Amino acid sequence: MKFFVDTADINEIKELAATGLLDGVTTNPSLIAKSGKEFVPLIKEICDVVSGPVSAEVAATDYATMRKEAEVLRKIADHVAVKVPLTPDGLKVCKELSDDGTMVNVTLCFSPAQALLAAKAGAAFISPFVGRLDDISSDGLNLIQDICLIYQNYDFDTEILVASVRSPMHIIESAKMGAHVMTSPASVIKQLYKHPLTDSGLAAFVEDWKKTGQSIL
Ligand code: E4P
Secondary structure: OEEEEEOOOHHHHHHHHOOOOOOEEEOOHHHHHHHOOOHHHHHHHHHHHOOOOEEEEOOOOOHHHHHHHHHHHHOOOOOEEEEEEOOHHHHHHHHHHHHOOOOEEEEEEOOHHHHHHHHHOOOOEEEEEHHHHHHOOOOHHHHHHHHHHHHHHHOOOOEEEEEOOOOHHHHHHHHHHOOOEEEEOHHHHHHOOOOHHHHHHHHHHHHHHHHHOOOOO
């Protein structure tokens, strides 16, 4: 499973990139607003740090303006994935850009039917939002299961990018289903390292090593 981080905070991105475990970045207009930085230069800065796909989302909702914005975004770097909403106009832009060799991430997916449309439009990534479905007492992980089944049935190339991830459980359950990618806040990625038995086991090893009076170096 590939790990993307869902943030526009360049320091968080640099810190995670240094672990060697980061495969890409996703941003959205809300995250850009939170960063307080200018959009296009920020995406360029992120692209200089991360060599995997960096999602940059269009701001418009009509076809003509989205198409123009997409032109600006895809010129930033070859590894920019232009993010478009799952609407008829968004999928029209998706089809054109995908046919032209640009990666497209179709966002705001909440149903298997929408995911099927995105795959038919040639999306490189479909972003089903598991956390936001859970928030309304639906089952976000059921959506991942359904999309995995549909994409396998037709051998679609579109990668399932599990989004709106709120916990390690979302990641592990999606990985068991075979989802290709997950994107989460840095805090959730950091939670993956954690286990109380690792902490207590390490503390015991450190204490016992001291008793040996030895040094490896
Ligand atoms: C995905 O690309 C979105 O940016 C993101 O995962 C949304 O997450 P949220 O529901 O926590 O805002």
